[in-house]
Amino acid sequence: MAPSIIGLIVALTMAGQGGVDLVGLIPTKDYWDKQKVDLSVDAMVAQLTPTQPKGDVPSLAEKLGDREHKVRVDSVAKLTAMGPAILPDLEKAMANPANEEARLQLRDIIAELKARGGSEPARRLMAIRTLGELKEAKAIAALKPLLESKAPFEADTAREAIASIERGPTTQPDQSPGIAIPGLDKAIREDVWLLPKDCGVVGQVILPPGVRTGTVDEMLADLGPMKDMIGEARGQAVEALIKTLDRVGNIRADGATVGVSDNIGDNAGFVVLIVRGLYNKDAAIKSLTDAAFTGEKFEAEKIEGVDAIRLDDNAVAMFPSNEVAVLVAGPNHEALPLSAVAAAIKVGKGKLAENADIAKLVKAAQGDNHIWAVLKMNANYSKAPLLASLDTVIAQAQCKKDAVEFVVKAHGTKAEDTAKMVDLVNGGLVAGKLEIDKHVNEMPALKNVVDMLNSIKVSSEGADAQMTGRLKGGLMQMKLIMGAPFWLFMARGEAAGAVEAPAVPAPPQQIIKD
Numbered sequence: 141m142a143p144s145i146i147g148l149i150v151a152l153t154m155a156g157q158g159g160v161d162l163v164g165l166i167p168t169k170d171y172w173d174k175q176k177v178d179l180s181v182d183a184m185v186a187q188l189t190p191t192q193p194k195g196d197v198p199s200l201a202e203k204l205g206d207r208e209h210k211v212r213v214d215s216v217a218k219l220t221a222m223g224p225a226i227l228p229d230l231e232k233a234m235a236n237p238a239n240e241e242a243r244l245q246l247r248d249i250i251a252e253l254k255a256r257g258g259s260e261p262a263r264r265l266m267a268i269r270t271l272g273e274l275k276e277a278k279a280i281a282a283l284k285p286l287l288e289s290k291a292p293f294e295a296d297t298a299r300e301a302i303a304s305i306e307r308g309p310t311t312q313p314d315q316s317p318g319i320a321i322p323g324l325d326k327a328i329r330e331d332v333w334l335l336p337k338d339c340g341v342v343g344q345v346i347l348p349p350g351v352r353t354g355t356v357d358e359m360l361a362d363l364g365p366m367k368d369m370i371g372e373a374r375g376q377a378v379e380a381l382i383k384t385l386d387r388v389g390n391i392r393a394d395g396a397t398v399g400v401s402d403n404i405g406d407n408a409g410f411v412v413l414i415v416r417g418l419y420n421k422d423a424a425i426k427s428l429t430d431a432a433f434t435g436e437k438f439e440a441e442k443i444e445g446v447d448a449i450r451l452d453d454n455a456v457a458m459f460p461s462n463e464v465a466v467l468v469a470g471p472n473h474e475a476l477p478l479s480a481v482a483a484a485i486k487v488g489k490g491k492l493a494e495n496a497d498i499a500k501l502v503k504a505a506q507g508d509n510h511i512w513a514v515l516k517m518n519a520n521y522s523k524a525p526l527l528a529s530l531d532t533v534i535a536q537a538q539c540k541k542d543a544v545e546f547v548v549k550a551h552g553t554k555a556e557d558t559a560k561m562v563d564l565v566n567g568g569l570v571a572g573k574l575e576i577d578k579h580v581n582e583m584p585a586l587k588n589v590v591d592m593l594n595s596i597k598v599s600s601e602g603a604d605a606q607m608t609g610r611l612k613g614g615l616m617q618m619k620l621i622m623g624a625p626f627w628l629f630m631a632r633g634e635a636a637g638a639v640e641a642p643a644v645p646a647p648p649q650q651i652i653k654d
Contacts, residue, residue: 161293162381162391163262167355168270170378175263181274185282187267197226201233204249205242216245224253225260262385265297272301280305292418292462293390324416327463328395331414332502334484336477337491339412340402340521342502343513346395347539356381388427393417399492401470402518410470412481421459425449428457444482460485501532511537511546526564529557529603544611552603562600565607569593588612 169179177183203215219226230250237243268286271279279301286298328346335342356378384391394417401409428438428449438449448458453473458466458481466485470476484490493499501514515521515533522528529552537546552558573593580586588611596609 161265161297162385163265163269163293163297165356166266166378166381166385167357168266168273171266171382172270174382179270179274181271181276181279184267184271184274185279187263188282188286197222197229198233201230201242201246202238204245205238205240212241212245216249219249220252227253259386259389261291261389264291265293265390266385268294268297268301272297272304275305275307275309277305292420293392324394328397328416329506330488331395331397331416331464332399332506333492334414334481334488334490335397335399335412335492336401336410336480336484337495338402339399339492339495339498340404340518341400341513341515342398342492342498343535344395344397344506344511346510384427388423389420391417391419402516403520405471405520407471408475410468410476412477413467413469415465415467416463418463419465421447421462421465424465425459443478444486446482446485448478448482458482458485497532501534505534505536507536508538509536510539511535511544526561529554529561542612546609546611548607550605552605555600555602558600558603558605562598562605565598569596569598 172179172183177187197219200215200219203211204219206212206215219230227250230246230253234243234246234250237246268283271283283298283302283305286294287302289295289298325346328344332342332344356374393415396416397414399412401411403409404411425440425447428451429440430437438451441448441450443456443458446458446460448456450456450473454471455467455469456473456476456478458468460466460482464485466481468476468478468481480491492502497516498514501516505512505514513533513535515527515530517527517531517533522530527533530550531553532551533548534550535546535548537544550558550561552561573590576586576590576593580590592609592611595611596607598605598607600606
């Protein structure tokens with residue numbers, strides 16, 4: 141089981157959340173209710189004004205062990221009133237308390253302040269975002285100086301908040317102005333060459349800036365009547381998100397690269413996931429090695445000089461920098477390409493380019509597409525009925541302003557086998573539309589799925605086949621549809637004391653068994 145930081149980084153990208161911050165998923169009212177702070181411009185501006193604790197923390201910590209009951213009570217009240225900012229000082233005092241009474245009091249105060257949450261960087265980001273939501277012009281004066289902030293995420297969040305205020309009231313979800321990070325797109329595309337040589341499936345998600353998925357509540361809104369059935373899980377999910385934000389800080393996933401080995405099976409093969417964005421590497425590692433936070437303590441190690449944590453017998457997380465996180469998983473730990481992946485990260489180049497067939501497909505598929513994947517058939521993959529007659533597959537998608545347009549091209553070996561495959565796919569589409577149509581009234585978001593299925597055209601020409609389609613609503617709609625299960629994923633992990641990582645997709649031979 142992988143705790144919240146790994147599960148969250150993976151989910152932010154693979155569940156359609158790429159390019160969106162963790163901060164943006166949390167409803168501001170829930171966050172500030174927990175902090176016992178009013179939702180007003182003045183209150184938010186106050187959060188952006190650095191404050192020093194009023195009082196001598198070491199002296200007050202010493203007095204927690206005083207013989208006089210009143211002195212102890214007064215010290216507890218003063219320390220608690222200073223808020224989470226004094227937690228580092230309290231933990232220092234906890235290492236050398238005046239006596240047993242002081243130790244017990246310190247323990248309780250620390251627990252209270254941690255439960256209240258609200259790390260300084262997290263509070264600032266939430267305050268900036270809230271000012272944008274309040275849409276009051278007087279907040280711009282406080283936001284403009286933050287455009288020059290060097291703190292992670294602050295300048296971008298302030299720019300989005302100002303744009304939101306200047307747009308004024310609207311019934312539509314805010315769309316950020318689109319913050320292009322120099323070199324980011326190229327860096328994500330180059331990540332594909334970090335993968336091991338023996339990959340049979342390779343793909344990327346490279347989501348453009350400027351699209352806001354919305355909070356947990358905004359995603360739930362499209363679930364229609366079904367959202368009333370899962371209210372409790374919503375609360376657990378939001379609590380898990382806030383807990384992670386306060387402990388780890390903000391996380392942004394801008395894109396992901398995935399490689400699946402050509403020999404994937406019940407006891408062989410691997411999946412490598414490389415996520416690029418921005419997060420606090422040290423905080424992520426600390427969160428995993430802190431049993432009090434995760435419910436289970438994981439030991440940090442080095443693999444070829446890269447910081448890593450073995451999550452269980454099937455998965456290892458690597459944290460090479462604040463911009464990249466890597467997950468390597470598979471059924472056989474001894475067969476995972478851990479050293480190869482770590483070495484590739486260090487030198488900036490792996491062995492995938494040596495796989496001539498895959499390298500050729502990657503270059504044909506990548507272009508300027510936002511989403512793409514390629515498959516090179518082998519004896520292992522051909523056990524899946526839909527793939528048996530194929531040699532290669534290239535899938536590509538472009539994120540337009542009002543739609544996501546995609547095309548899948550397959551090169552087969554026999555015309556008659558390809559024609560049978562096309563008939564099978566078309567039959568599945570008809571059955572899928574009939575089934576989904578039954579639930580549109582319960583979940584309005586499915587209307588666009590039905591429209592997408594209606595837009596799909598599958599045809600063959602000789603041994604080759606092609607499928608095209610269009611999802612209305614653009615990337616925003618795709619994120620809503622794909623991201624709706626995200627809060628359930630978070631809630632399930634929080635209930636267990638740690639958030640699970642999404643399961644590795646079943647290999648082809650397992651599909652046959654189902």
